[in-house]
Structures are given as structure tokens and as C-alpha cells.
Amino acid sequence: MHPALRTLGERFARYLASRWNEPVELEAIEQIPGGASRETYRVRVRSAEGPSSLILRRDPKTSLIDTERALEYRTYAAVHPTSIPVPEALILEEDPAHLDRPFSVMREIPDCETSVAGLAEPGRSALRETLGRNKWTLLGQLAALDPEALGVTEFMKAPEHPAARELAYWSSVVREDSVHPQPIAEAAIRWLERHLPPPSGRVCLVHGDFRTGNFLYDADGEIRGVLDWEMAHLGDPLEDLAWSLDPLWAWPERTLAGGLLPREDAIRIWEQASGFTVDRRAFRWWQVFASLKGLAIWISSTEDFLNGETKEPILAMAGWVMTDRQNRILVDRLNPEGDHRYTEPLV
Amino acid sequence: MIPRPPQGLADLAVKLATAVAPETCSRFAEASTGMISMLLLALAQDMERAVAVRMEDIDELKVLFGDVPAEAGVDSQARTAFLDARPASLRLSDVEALHAEGLALLIDLHRWAEQADAGLDERIWAFLVRHSERHRLDLPAL
Numbered sequence: 001m002h003p004a005l006r007t008l009g010e011r012f013a014r015y016l017a018s019r020w021n022e023p024v025e026l027e028a029i030e031q032i033p034g035g036a037s038r039e040t041y042r043v044r045v046r047s048a049e050g051p052s053s054l055i056l057r058r059d060p061k062t063s064l065i066d067t068e069r070a071l072e073y074r075t076y077a078a079v080h081p082t083s084i085p086v087p088e089a090l091i092l093e094e095d096p097a098h099l100d101r102p103f104s105v106m107r108e109i110p111d112c113e114t115s116v117a118g119l120a121e122p123g124r125s126a127l128r129e130t131l132g133r134n135k136w137t138l139l140g141q142l143a144a145l146d147p148e149a150l151g152v153t154e155f156m157k158a159p160e161h162p163a164a165r166e167l168a169y170w171s172s173v174v175r176e177d178s179v180h181p182q183p184i185a186e187a188a189i190r191w192l193e194r195h196l197p198p199p200s201g202r203v204c205l206v207h208g209d210f211r212t213g214n215f216l217y218d219a220d221g222e223i224r225g226v227l228d229w230e231m232a233h234l235g236d237p238l239e240d241l242a243w244s245l246d247p248l249w250a251w252p253e254r255t256l257a258g259g260l261l262p263r264e265d266a267i268r269i270w271e272q273a274s275g276f277t278v279d280r281r282a283f284r285w286w287q288v289f290a291s292l293k294g295l296a297i298w299i300s301s302t303e304d305f306l307n308g309e310t311k312e313p314i315l316a317m318a319g320w321v322m323t324d325r326q327n328r329i330l331v332d333r334l335n336p337e338g339d340h341r342y343t344e345p346l347v
Numbered sequence: 348m349i350p351r352p353p354q355g356l357a358d359l360a361v362k363l364a365t366a367v368a369p370e371t372c373s374r375f376a377e378a379s380t381g382m383i384s385m386l387l388l389a390l391a392q393d394m395e396r397a398v399a400v401r402m403e404d405i406d407e408l409k410v411l412f413g414d415v416p417a418e419a420g421v422d423s424q425a426r427t428a429f430l431d432a433r434p435a436s437l438r439l440s441d442v443e444a445l446h447a448e449g450l451a452l453l454i455d456l457h458r459w460a461e462q463a464d465a466g467l468d469e470r471i472w473a474f475l476v477r478h479s480e481r482h483r484l485d486l487p488a489l
Contacts, residue, residue, distance in 0.1 A: 002373075033378030117488065180443075181450035184475055187457055252488075313382035320389060321486060327479045335472040 005029055013045055015098045022048050037230050053108035059101040061309040072230040073104050078150045084142050087225050109225040112216035116259050130221030132260030140273025143204045143237035152205055161199050162235040167192050173296040177303040184327045188292045191334055197282040206235040211249045212258035241270055242286035247329050247343050291330045298323040353395040360387035389484045397439050400481045401446040407474055408449040420459030421452055
């Protein structure tokens with residue numbers, strides 16, 4: 001174990017001992033790859049109650065996404081009692097004195113994985129389909145939840161015009177964080193402004209980053225935990241659906257949404273689970289928006305990598321490789337003469 | 348010194364991914380090493396072409412700006428300066444600076460063309476297709 005990692009684990013164990021008012025011993029700690037918005041660690045500790053497997057999520061020095069940790073934590077707590085599986089939120093500590101930066105703690109969901117890379121292999125199509133069915137069923141169920149009953153309206157503001165609010169926010173990210181002119185992003189912003197759909201009247205809890213890779217699943221294809229709620233907000237349910245179907249999440253695969261299911265199957269499953277019918281005209285807008293939002297995040301990570309304190313390779317990957325792909329997706333979506341090399345035709 | 352930098356970077360990337368990453372002592376280190384390997388591959392691709400593709404963009408932008416009428420929504424002084432400009436040198440930073448000037452002007456021109464000149468709008472999209480394709484990175488799945 002790296003000495004710095006051991007030191008962090010021991011400090012965390014002392015924090016738990018103080019909080020739980022009993023001796024706590026560190027047994028193991030490892031950093032989990034992939035988390036770009038938080039440093040994520042799997043920690044095993046032992047107390048008088050026995051062993052505990054915990055997930056520690058600490059604010060990074062620089063983040064891919066500027067997010068509100070308290071909002072994320074409260075969202076986990078609100079969603080936990082519902083049919084949407086999420087890790088149990090245990091502690092939110094905003095005092096940086098304990099581990100240098102604020103952090104939260106969740107109970108680990110064991111024996112699961114997030115990567116679907118191996119599911120493309122022959123012989124695993126049944127598992128892939130099961131997982132896809134479960135993924136878009138859960139996303140539909142999320143859209144159907146009543147935000148008032150969930151309690152999220154206590155800390156999330158319902159927008160009058162969800163599409164306008166999201167576009168304003170992500171356009172500002174593009175303009176504030178670009179380190180080089182972005183003619184494709186700017187063309188997308190203008191297109192979205194010209195085609196802004198009226199509010200659908202449906203406001204739900206939007207996960208904000210519901211995509212392949214952001215959930216834990218087991219060997220049977222059951223989704224055991226939906227992760228990474230840091231961009232959760234109240235908004236239009238089509239936002240999550242469009243984001244989940246962006247071609248980037250299946251790259252370079254073009255026929256299976258999220259590398260799991262044909263796109264139209266995913267939409268049909270979502271409609272059944274949510275009880276909503278997709279308005280194809282509005283959905284077209286949300287599809288273009290999803291690609292712009294992705295590009296805004298990658299542009300922001302470029303800025304973070306170049307000017308921020310941490311030099312995590314994931315920021316450079318996002319800022320360069322993802323920007324390249326998302327630019328090609330957007331050109332393909334918006335070019336009137338586009339040949340849909342990377343995307344499906346918008347309907 | 349590596350006499351052929353793109354090839355050298357690509358070879359180092361493969362070495363990192365196949366010989367170093369599997370020997371790391373944590374999944375986090377292995378994943379980070381894999382990403383660094385991918386970025387080295389991207390650098391290898393871009394190093395070879397970086398100046399050339401930006402110069403192609405600049406040359407095509409000059410053709411676009413040379414065709415547009417005076418009333419197009421582009422600062423005429425900036426447009427004239429761009430049309431007459433050459434990079435201060437062929438160092439990437441100098442080429443990049445002129446490239447950025449051209450793309451900034453393109454944003455203004457495109458905004459105007461969308462409203463006033465369908466043919467120009469079409470030519471700008473054709474440019475953006477070529478632009479995004481010539482900057483594309485071809486990398487293996489991570």
C-alpha cells in the first residue's frame with residue numbers, strides 16, 4: 001500500500017472512531033479508478049460491530065464537474081428508499097480539517113462491476129440485453145417518481161423552463177472555460193436557442209449523468225446501484241433519456257445504445273416504465289443538447305487540466321479525446337448535409 | 348533523442364500499456380497508466396500532423412473569408428488582418444495563435460450566414476466536417 005494512501009486510511013479510521021465513539025482499525029484502502037468528480041476510495045475498517053466496507057468520496061483539488069456535494073449526498077439519501085437502487089449514504093463531512101477536503105461516506109455494494117466492455121463478446125448478448133432492459137427500466141422509473149414525495153424539492157429548485165435553464169447553464173460553461181475558440185459548440189448553442197421547445201409541463205428528478213458506466217451491476221445483469229448523482233436536478237425527463245442515448249457512451253459502436261440495446265428498444269422500454277410517450281420533436285432538441293452538454297464538460301476538463309492543480313490523466317482524456325469525438329457527433333447531428341457517420345438520423 | 352518522435356511516442360505508449368500497467372500494484376495505478384498510454388498515442392498522432400492540419404484549416408478559412416460580402420457580421424479589420432497574416436513561425440504555438448484568430452472569426456461569420464446566406468452556411472458546415480475529421484484521433488478502446 002502506498003504510504004500516502006495508508007496515511008489517508010488511518011486518518012479516516014481515526015475520524016470514524018471519533019464519530020462512532022469506539023475504536024476503529026483500518027484493514028485496507030484502495031483508490032477506485034474512473035471517478036473524475038470525486039476521489040473515490042474503497043475502505044475496509046473493523047470496529048466492535050465487526051468489519052465494514054465503505055466508499056469514501058473526497059473532493060478533489062480539481063474536478064471534471066463543479067458540483068455541490070451536499071446536494072449529491074441529499075439526493076442519494078432521498079432516492080435510497082425507492083425502487084432505484086443507490087448506495088446507502090452514511091456520512092457527509094464538510095469540515096476539511098479531518099481529511100484536508102470535504103468528503104462523504106457510503107456503504108459499499110459488493111460483488112458488482114461498472115464496465116460493460118466485456119459484454120460485446122459473443123455469448124454474452126443475453127446478459128447485455130438484460131442489463132439494457134434493466135437500465136432503461138430504472139431510468140423510466142426514476143422519471144415517474146414524484147419529486148415532492150421524494151423530498152428533493154426541499155433542496156432543488158423546480159425550473160419554469162427546464163430546457164432554457166439547462167441551455168443557459170451549459171452555454172456559460174462553454175464560454176467561460178474554453179481555452180480555444182469552439183465554432184462547433186457555438187453553432188450548437190445557436191441551433192438550440194433557435195429550436196428551444198416549450199416546457200413539457202413534466203418536471204422530475206433528473207440524474208444528470210445516467211449512462212453506461214455509472215451503475216453497478218451483478219453477474220445476472222441486475223443493477224444494484226446507480227452512482228454519480230452529482231449533476232442531479234429537477235428538469236425534463238427527456239434530458240436523462242437523451243443523455244443515456246448519446247453515441248459517445250457506445251463509441252465506436254453505432255447500433256447499440258450505451259453498448260447494450262438498439263436505440264428504439266431502449267426508448268420503448270423507457271416509455272413503458274415511465275408512462276410517458278416521447279415527443280420526438282422535443283427529443284431531437286434534447287439529443288442535440290446532450291451532445292452539447294457533453295462537449296461543455298470536456299471543454300471544462302481541458303481548462304481544469306491546463307490550469308488546475310491536479311494533473312489527473314482522466315482530465316486530459318476527457319479534454320482532448322472526448323472533445324474530439326463529441327465535436328464529430330455534433331457536426332454529424334447539425335450539418336444539414338450530414339451523412340450520419342457517428343449518429344442516428346434525428347427524427 | 349528519439350529521431351522519429353511520433354513512432355517513439357507510440358512505441359512508448361504500447362510499452363507502458365503492455366509491460367508497465369499490468370505490473371502496477373493497484374487498479375487505480377493500472378487505469379491511470381492505461382490512460383497515459385492512450386494520451387501518448389494521441390500525442391504521437393497529433394505531433395506528426397499538428398502544424399499541417401492547422402495550416403490546412405487556416406488556408407480554408409482564408410478562402411471562406413475571402414468570399415464573403417462586406418456586410419457579413421465579421422470585424423472587417425480583423426478579417427483583413429487574418430487574410431494577410433502568416434504565422435509568426437512554424438512553431439506549433441505560433442500556428443495555434445493564428446488558428447485561434449481564424450476560428451474566432453468563423454464563429455461570427457457562421458452566426459451571420461445562418462441568417463443571411465444559406466450557401467455560405469453550407470460551405471461553413473462543409474469546412475467544420477473537414478476540420479473535425481482532420482483533427483480526429485483514432486485510438487483503441489480503453
